[in-house]
Amino acid sequence: MKFAIISDVHGNYPALVKVIEDANLNNVDRFIFIGDYIFDLPFSNDVVQYISKLKNADVILGNKETYLKGLSKDNQSSWVFDQMGALHQIYRELSTETKNFISTLKEEAYIPLESNNFIYASHYTKGMPQQAKKDCGSASFHKKMLESPFSHEQFLEDFRMLINQDDYKKIFNEINAEIILFGHNHLQAYGYCNDKLIINPGSCGQPLDFDNRAAYTILEETHSGFNVIEKRVEYDIEATIQAAKKTKVYECGTIWCELVFLAMRTGRDYFGILFEMASEIASSKGEKGNFFTNETWQQAYNIFISTRL
Ligand SMILES: [Fe+2]
Structure with missing residues:
Protein backbone atom coordinates (compact mmCIF):
# COMPACT_ATOMS: atom_id res chain seq x y z
CA MET A 1 0.00 0.00 0.00
CA GLU A 234 7.28 22.40 -9.28
CA TYR A 235 4.18 24.43 -10.11
CA ASP A 236 3.68 27.79 -11.79
CA ILE A 237 4.24 30.15 -8.85
CA GLU A 238 4.09 33.37 -10.91
CA ALA A 239 0.83 32.41 -12.66
CA THR A 240 -0.68 31.54 -9.26
CA ILE A 241 0.38 34.92 -7.84
CA GLN A 242 -0.96 36.82 -10.87
CA ALA A 243 -4.33 35.04 -10.56
CA ALA A 244 -4.45 35.83 -6.82
CA LYS A 245 -3.70 39.50 -7.47
CA LYS A 246 -6.88 39.86 -9.52
CA THR A 247 -9.13 38.88 -6.60
CA LYS A 248 -11.01 40.79 -3.95
CA VAL A 249 -9.00 38.91 -1.31
CA TYR A 250 -5.87 40.71 -2.56
CA GLU A 251 -7.69 44.02 -2.50
CA CYS A 252 -8.89 43.45 1.09
CA GLY A 253 -5.57 42.18 2.47
CA THR A 254 -2.81 43.37 0.16
CA ILE A 255 0.02 43.33 2.72
CA TRP A 256 -0.84 39.84 3.93
CA CYS A 257 -1.09 38.56 0.34
CA GLU A 258 2.26 40.16 -0.56
CA LEU A 259 3.85 38.29 2.39
CA VAL A 260 2.27 35.06 1.18
CA PHE A 261 3.63 35.71 -2.35
CA LEU A 262 7.09 36.36 -0.92
CA ALA A 263 6.90 33.09 1.02
CA MET A 264 5.77 31.25 -2.13
CA ARG A 265 8.61 32.72 -4.23
CA THR A 266 11.39 32.20 -1.69
CA GLY A 267 10.20 29.32 0.49
CA ARG A 268 10.96 31.51 3.52
CA ASP A 269 8.94 32.60 6.54
CA TYR A 270 8.80 36.42 6.57
CA PHE A 271 5.60 36.55 8.64
CA GLY A 272 7.48 36.45 11.95
CA ILE A 273 9.78 39.30 10.88
CA LEU A 274 6.89 41.60 9.96
CA PHE A 275 5.05 40.74 13.17
CA GLU A 276 8.16 41.58 15.23
CA MET A 277 8.47 44.95 13.46
CA ALA A 278 4.77 45.73 13.93
CA SER A 279 4.95 44.77 17.63
CA GLU A 280 7.87 47.15 18.18
CA ILE A 281 6.05 50.02 16.47
CA ALA A 282 2.83 49.29 18.37
CA SER A 283 4.57 49.24 21.75
CA SER A 284 6.49 52.45 20.96
CA LYS A 285 3.10 54.12 20.37
CA GLY A 286 1.54 52.48 23.43
CA GLU A 287 -0.98 50.63 21.26
CA LYS A 288 -2.65 47.61 22.82
CA GLY A 289 -5.13 45.00 21.62
CA ASN A 290 -5.17 41.77 19.68
CA PHE A 291 -4.53 43.36 16.28
CA PHE A 292 -2.23 46.06 14.95
CA THR A 293 -3.83 49.33 13.92
CA ASN A 294 -3.94 49.79 10.16
CA GLU A 295 -1.40 52.61 10.40
CA THR A 296 1.05 50.44 12.39
CA TRP A 297 0.57 47.48 10.06
CA GLN A 298 1.33 49.69 7.02
CA GLN A 299 4.32 51.36 8.73
CA ALA A 300 5.79 47.97 9.61
CA TYR A 301 5.35 46.77 6.03
CA ASN A 302 7.01 49.93 4.65
CA ILE A 303 10.04 49.35 6.89
CA PHE A 304 10.06 45.64 6.07
CA ILE A 305 10.11 46.35 2.33
CA SER A 306 12.75 49.08 2.53
CA THR A 307 15.10 47.00 4.70
CA ARG A 308 14.62 43.82 2.71
CA LEU A 309 15.30 45.30 -0.72
FE1 LIG B 1 -1.26 24.82 10.56
Whole structure:
Protein backbone atom coordinates (compact mmCIF):
# COMPACT_ATOMS: atom_id res chain seq x y z
CA MET A 1 0.00 0.00 0.00
CA LYS A 2 1.30 3.42 -0.99
CA PHE A 3 0.12 6.60 0.76
CA ALA A 4 0.60 10.24 -0.27
CA ILE A 5 0.75 12.44 2.83
CA ILE A 6 -0.19 16.05 2.16
CA SER A 7 -0.42 19.00 4.54
CA ASP A 8 -0.80 22.80 4.64
CA VAL A 9 -2.23 23.58 1.21
CA HIS A 10 -3.27 27.07 2.42
CA GLY A 11 -5.56 27.77 -0.53
CA ASN A 12 -2.88 26.99 -3.11
CA TYR A 13 -4.99 25.09 -5.64
CA PRO A 14 -2.42 25.04 -8.49
CA ALA A 15 0.19 23.48 -6.15
CA LEU A 16 -2.32 20.88 -4.95
CA VAL A 17 -3.25 19.87 -8.51
CA LYS A 18 0.41 19.30 -9.40
CA VAL A 19 1.01 17.30 -6.22
CA ILE A 20 -1.97 15.02 -6.88
CA GLU A 21 -0.80 14.52 -10.48
CA ASP A 22 2.65 13.57 -9.22
CA ALA A 23 1.19 11.20 -6.61
CA ASN A 24 -0.92 9.50 -9.29
CA LEU A 25 2.14 9.12 -11.51
CA ASN A 26 3.76 7.37 -8.54
CA ASN A 27 0.80 4.96 -8.29
CA VAL A 28 -0.33 6.07 -4.87
CA ASP A 29 -3.26 4.02 -3.47
CA ARG A 30 -4.45 6.40 -0.78
CA PHE A 31 -4.20 10.09 0.16
CA ILE A 32 -3.87 11.34 3.74
CA PHE A 33 -4.52 15.06 4.19
CA ILE A 34 -3.47 16.43 7.55
CA GLY A 35 -4.97 19.90 7.66
CA ASP A 36 -4.84 23.58 6.72
CA TYR A 37 -6.62 23.63 3.36
CA ILE A 38 -8.04 27.14 3.47
CA PHE A 39 -6.89 30.77 3.90
CA ASP A 40 -3.86 32.71 2.68
CA LEU A 41 -4.58 32.27 -1.05
CA PRO A 42 -8.03 33.00 -2.54
CA PHE A 43 -8.62 29.50 -3.96
CA SER A 44 -9.86 27.80 -0.78
CA ASN A 45 -13.16 26.59 -2.28
CA ASP A 46 -11.31 24.98 -5.21
CA VAL A 47 -8.94 23.21 -2.80
CA VAL A 48 -11.67 21.86 -0.53
CA GLN A 49 -13.97 20.80 -3.37
CA TYR A 50 -11.12 18.99 -5.10
CA ILE A 51 -10.11 17.14 -1.93
CA SER A 52 -13.72 16.30 -1.03
CA LYS A 53 -14.18 14.54 -4.38
CA LEU A 54 -11.04 12.42 -4.20
CA LYS A 55 -11.59 8.73 -3.74
CA ASN A 56 -9.42 6.95 -1.19
CA ALA A 57 -8.67 10.00 0.93
CA ASP A 58 -8.54 10.47 4.69
CA VAL A 59 -8.94 14.14 5.58
CA ILE A 60 -8.49 15.71 9.00
CA LEU A 61 -8.77 19.22 10.43
CA GLY A 62 -6.03 21.81 10.70
CA ASN A 63 -5.92 24.95 12.83
CA LYS A 64 -6.99 27.05 9.83
CA GLU A 65 -10.24 25.09 9.62
CA THR A 66 -10.86 25.40 13.34
CA TYR A 67 -10.75 29.23 12.94
CA LEU A 68 -14.08 28.89 11.14
CA LYS A 69 -15.99 28.23 14.34
CA GLY A 70 -14.79 31.49 15.89
CA LEU A 71 -15.30 33.50 12.70
CA SER A 72 -18.85 32.25 12.28
CA LYS A 73 -19.72 33.61 15.74
CA ASP A 74 -18.07 36.99 15.11
CA ASN A 75 -19.93 40.20 14.51
CA GLN A 76 -18.50 41.10 11.09
CA SER A 77 -18.83 44.83 11.73
CA SER A 78 -15.74 44.47 13.97
CA TRP A 79 -13.69 43.22 11.02
CA VAL A 80 -11.86 46.49 10.42
CA PHE A 81 -8.20 45.51 10.72
CA ASP A 82 -6.22 45.34 7.45
CA GLN A 83 -3.99 42.71 9.06
CA MET A 84 -6.97 40.33 8.97
CA GLY A 85 -8.48 41.58 5.68
CA ALA A 86 -7.45 38.64 3.48
CA LEU A 87 -8.60 36.06 6.03
CA HIS A 88 -11.98 37.75 6.50
CA GLN A 89 -12.59 38.05 2.76
CA ILE A 90 -11.68 34.38 2.19
CA TYR A 91 -14.10 33.49 4.98
CA ARG A 92 -16.88 35.53 3.33
CA GLU A 93 -16.26 33.74 0.03
CA LEU A 94 -16.34 30.18 1.44
CA SER A 95 -19.20 28.25 -0.15
CA THR A 96 -21.81 26.30 1.78
CA GLU A 97 -20.41 23.07 0.27
CA THR A 98 -16.93 23.96 1.55
CA LYS A 99 -18.18 24.79 5.05
CA ASN A 100 -20.33 21.65 5.14
CA PHE A 101 -17.42 19.43 4.14
CA ILE A 102 -15.12 21.01 6.74
CA SER A 103 -17.79 20.55 9.42
CA THR A 104 -17.55 16.76 8.91
CA LEU A 105 -13.79 16.60 9.59
CA LYS A 106 -12.20 15.26 12.76
CA GLU A 107 -9.04 16.39 14.56
CA GLU A 108 -7.30 13.04 14.33
CA ALA A 109 -7.51 9.66 12.64
CA TYR A 110 -6.13 6.16 13.08
CA ILE A 111 -5.67 4.72 9.60
CA PRO A 112 -5.18 0.95 9.36
CA LEU A 113 -2.04 -0.51 7.83
CA GLU A 114 -1.89 -3.95 6.15
CA SER A 115 0.29 -5.12 9.07
CA ASN A 116 -2.64 -4.65 11.49
CA ASN A 117 -0.98 -1.60 12.97
CA PHE A 118 -2.00 2.05 12.45
CA ILE A 119 -1.00 5.40 11.08
CA TYR A 120 -1.93 8.18 13.50
CA ALA A 121 -2.69 11.45 11.69
CA SER A 122 -3.20 14.88 13.25
CA HIS A 123 -2.28 18.42 12.24
CA TYR A 124 -0.01 18.75 15.23
CA THR A 125 0.45 15.99 17.73
CA LYS A 126 -1.59 16.49 20.84
CA GLY A 127 0.47 17.41 23.85
CA MET A 128 3.44 18.35 21.69
CA PRO A 129 5.81 20.12 24.09
CA GLN A 130 5.43 23.84 24.46
CA GLN A 131 8.89 24.44 23.03
CA ALA A 132 7.97 22.61 19.80
CA LYS A 133 7.21 25.86 18.03
CA LYS A 134 10.56 27.30 19.08
CA ASP A 135 12.47 24.08 18.36
CA CYS A 136 11.09 23.41 14.94
CA GLY A 137 9.15 26.46 13.79
CA SER A 138 9.63 28.00 10.35
CA ALA A 139 10.66 31.39 11.81
CA SER A 140 13.52 29.82 13.81
CA PHE A 141 14.44 27.72 10.74
CA HIS A 142 14.78 31.01 8.78
CA LYS A 143 16.95 32.63 11.47
CA LYS A 144 19.22 29.58 11.84
CA MET A 145 19.58 29.26 8.06
CA LEU A 146 20.71 32.90 7.76
CA GLU A 147 23.16 32.53 10.66
CA SER A 148 24.74 29.40 9.27
CA PRO A 149 23.27 27.70 6.16
CA PHE A 150 22.59 23.97 6.46
CA SER A 151 21.49 21.20 4.10
CA HIS A 152 18.27 19.19 4.24
CA GLU A 153 20.33 16.20 5.44
CA GLN A 154 21.62 18.29 8.36
CA PHE A 155 18.06 19.41 9.12
CA LEU A 156 16.96 15.75 9.13
CA GLU A 157 19.71 14.97 11.66
CA ASP A 158 18.45 17.80 13.90
CA PHE A 159 14.84 16.65 13.49
CA ARG A 160 15.81 13.09 14.46
CA MET A 161 17.62 14.33 17.57
CA LEU A 162 14.64 16.48 18.48
CA ILE A 163 12.04 13.72 18.20
CA ASN A 164 14.23 11.50 20.37
CA GLN A 165 14.27 13.92 23.29
CA ASP A 166 12.53 12.50 26.36
CA ASP A 167 9.48 14.78 26.25
CA TYR A 168 8.78 13.95 22.60
CA LYS A 169 9.45 10.24 23.18
CA LYS A 170 6.88 10.20 25.96
CA ILE A 171 4.22 11.70 23.69
CA PHE A 172 4.90 9.39 20.77
CA ASN A 173 4.99 6.32 23.04
CA GLU A 174 1.49 7.08 24.26
CA ILE A 175 0.10 7.00 20.72
CA ASN A 176 -1.00 3.54 19.72
CA ALA A 177 0.33 3.60 16.16
CA GLU A 178 3.44 2.58 14.28
CA ILE A 179 3.48 5.71 12.11
CA ILE A 180 2.80 9.21 13.43
CA LEU A 181 2.07 12.10 11.08
CA PHE A 182 1.98 15.80 11.77
CA GLY A 183 2.35 19.01 9.77
CA HIS A 184 1.78 22.67 10.64
CA ASN A 185 5.34 24.03 10.65
CA HIS A 186 5.76 23.71 6.84
CA LEU A 187 9.13 21.92 7.26
CA GLN A 188 9.45 18.50 5.61
CA ALA A 189 11.21 15.80 7.64
CA TYR A 190 10.95 12.21 8.91
CA GLY A 191 12.75 9.93 11.30
CA TYR A 192 12.41 7.16 13.87
CA CYS A 193 11.69 7.58 17.56
CA ASN A 194 12.30 4.11 18.99
CA ASP A 195 10.33 1.86 16.65
CA LYS A 196 7.84 4.55 15.55
CA LEU A 197 8.22 6.36 12.25
CA ILE A 198 7.47 10.09 12.55
CA ILE A 199 6.66 11.98 9.33
CA ASN A 200 6.06 15.65 8.62
CA PRO A 201 5.30 16.02 4.89
CA GLY A 202 6.05 19.76 4.86
CA SER A 203 3.70 22.14 3.08
CA CYS A 204 2.08 21.64 -0.29
CA GLY A 205 0.97 25.25 -0.73
CA GLN A 206 3.45 27.30 1.27
CA PRO A 207 6.72 25.47 1.97
CA LEU A 208 9.00 27.41 4.36
CA ASP A 209 12.23 25.42 4.22
CA PHE A 210 13.98 27.58 1.60
CA ASP A 211 12.72 25.33 -1.23
CA ASN A 212 9.72 26.86 -3.00
CA ARG A 213 8.53 23.63 -4.66
CA ALA A 214 5.35 22.01 -3.31
CA ALA A 215 6.17 19.35 -0.70
CA TYR A 216 4.52 16.04 0.09
CA THR A 217 5.72 12.64 1.26
CA ILE A 218 5.08 9.14 -0.07
CA LEU A 219 4.93 6.31 2.46
CA GLU A 220 5.05 2.79 1.12
CA GLU A 221 4.28 -0.24 3.27
CA THR A 222 6.15 -3.29 1.98
CA HIS A 223 6.62 -6.84 3.30
CA SER A 224 9.96 -5.85 4.78
CA GLY A 225 8.97 -2.50 6.31
CA PHE A 226 8.36 1.08 5.22
CA ASN A 227 9.86 3.25 2.50
CA VAL A 228 9.65 7.03 2.80
CA ILE A 229 10.16 9.28 -0.22
CA GLU A 230 10.17 13.03 0.31
CA LYS A 231 8.83 14.65 -2.86
CA ARG A 232 9.09 18.20 -4.21
CA VAL A 233 6.97 19.27 -7.15
CA GLU A 234 7.28 22.40 -9.28
CA TYR A 235 4.18 24.43 -10.11
CA ASP A 236 3.68 27.79 -11.79
CA ILE A 237 4.24 30.15 -8.85
CA GLU A 238 4.09 33.37 -10.91
CA ALA A 239 0.83 32.41 -12.66
CA THR A 240 -0.68 31.54 -9.26
CA ILE A 241 0.38 34.92 -7.84
CA GLN A 242 -0.96 36.82 -10.87
CA ALA A 243 -4.33 35.04 -10.56
CA ALA A 244 -4.45 35.83 -6.82
CA LYS A 245 -3.70 39.50 -7.47
CA LYS A 246 -6.88 39.86 -9.52
CA THR A 247 -9.13 38.88 -6.60
CA LYS A 248 -11.01 40.79 -3.95
CA VAL A 249 -9.00 38.91 -1.31
CA TYR A 250 -5.87 40.71 -2.56
CA GLU A 251 -7.69 44.02 -2.50
CA CYS A 252 -8.89 43.45 1.09
CA GLY A 253 -5.57 42.18 2.47
CA THR A 254 -2.81 43.37 0.16
CA ILE A 255 0.02 43.33 2.72
CA TRP A 256 -0.84 39.84 3.93
CA CYS A 257 -1.09 38.56 0.34
CA GLU A 258 2.26 40.16 -0.56
CA LEU A 259 3.85 38.29 2.39
CA VAL A 260 2.27 35.06 1.18
CA PHE A 261 3.63 35.71 -2.35
CA LEU A 262 7.09 36.36 -0.92
CA ALA A 263 6.90 33.09 1.02
CA MET A 264 5.77 31.25 -2.13
CA ARG A 265 8.61 32.72 -4.23
CA THR A 266 11.39 32.20 -1.69
CA GLY A 267 10.20 29.32 0.49
CA ARG A 268 10.96 31.51 3.52
CA ASP A 269 8.94 32.60 6.54
CA TYR A 270 8.80 36.42 6.57
CA PHE A 271 5.60 36.55 8.64
CA GLY A 272 7.48 36.45 11.95
CA ILE A 273 9.78 39.30 10.88
CA LEU A 274 6.89 41.60 9.96
CA PHE A 275 5.05 40.74 13.17
CA GLU A 276 8.16 41.58 15.23
CA MET A 277 8.47 44.95 13.46
CA ALA A 278 4.77 45.73 13.93
CA SER A 279 4.95 44.77 17.63
CA GLU A 280 7.87 47.15 18.18
CA ILE A 281 6.05 50.02 16.47
CA ALA A 282 2.83 49.29 18.37
CA SER A 283 4.57 49.24 21.75
CA SER A 284 6.49 52.45 20.96
CA LYS A 285 3.10 54.12 20.37
CA GLY A 286 1.54 52.48 23.43
CA GLU A 287 -0.98 50.63 21.26
CA LYS A 288 -2.65 47.61 22.82
CA GLY A 289 -5.13 45.00 21.62
CA ASN A 290 -5.17 41.77 19.68
CA PHE A 291 -4.53 43.36 16.28
CA PHE A 292 -2.23 46.06 14.95
CA THR A 293 -3.83 49.33 13.92
CA ASN A 294 -3.94 49.79 10.16
CA GLU A 295 -1.40 52.61 10.40
CA THR A 296 1.05 50.44 12.39
CA TRP A 297 0.57 47.48 10.06
CA GLN A 298 1.33 49.69 7.02
CA GLN A 299 4.32 51.36 8.73
CA ALA A 300 5.79 47.97 9.61
CA TYR A 301 5.35 46.77 6.03
CA ASN A 302 7.01 49.93 4.65
CA ILE A 303 10.04 49.35 6.89
CA PHE A 304 10.06 45.64 6.07
CA ILE A 305 10.11 46.35 2.33
CA SER A 306 12.75 49.08 2.53
CA THR A 307 15.10 47.00 4.70
CA ARG A 308 14.62 43.82 2.71
CA LEU A 309 15.30 45.30 -0.72
FE1 LIG B 1 -1.26 24.82 10.56
